[in-house]
Amino acid sequence: MSLDAALNKAASSVPECVAAGYVDVASGMLLAIKTVDSHPREVIDLVAAATADLFNGPNVSMIERMFKKSRGIADDGHHYFQEIIVNSDNLIHVFVRGKTNAEYVAVFVCRRTANLGMALTKARLAMPELEAAA
Numbered sequence: 001m002s003l004d005a006a007l008n009k010a011a012s013s014v015p016e017c018v019a020a021g022y023v024d025v026a027s028g029m030l031l032a033i034k035t036v037d038s039h040p041r042e043v044i045d046l047v048a049a050a051t052a053d054l055f056n057g058p059n060v061s062m063i064e065r066m067f068k069k070s071r072g073i074a075d076d077g078h079h080y081f082q083e084i085i086v087n088s089d090n091l092i093h094v095f096v097r098g099k100t101n102a103e104y105v106a107v108f109v110c111r112r113t114a115n116l117g118m119a120l121t122k123a124r125l126a127m128p129e130l131e132a133a134a
Contacts (some may be wrong), residue, residue, distance in 0.1 A: 007020050091112055
């Protein structure tokens with residue numbers, strides 16, 4: 001299955017999902033996108049860059065290094081932050097880091113009326129298929 005097809009399938013399974021994307025946070029590049037509305041390219045590119053900042057930004061990376069150091073763990077490249085949920089005025093943004101490639105993050109944007117637990121569960125369940133398609 002292509003990444004676009006897998007993302008479309010994933011987006012349709014997440015409750016009240018209005019947009020989904022798959023981002024390479026190492027480069028800040030958007031690998032695939034599915035949205036119910038059209039958005040300017042600049043906005044879409046900024047979402048990919050913001051996702052990269054959320055997971056691999058300098059402050060996040062510093063926090064991860066500090067956690068490892070305080071626990072006496074070698075800096076092996078493992079990331080502590082696996083999922084991030086952002087609630088805005090009208091939307092829920094669910095970000096899930098890949099298990100097989102930690103530099104790939106799926107983004108699901110749902111209406112605020114969606115059940116957060118279901119949205120997170122369905123996003124998690126979609127990850128293996130998305131990762132296999134990437």
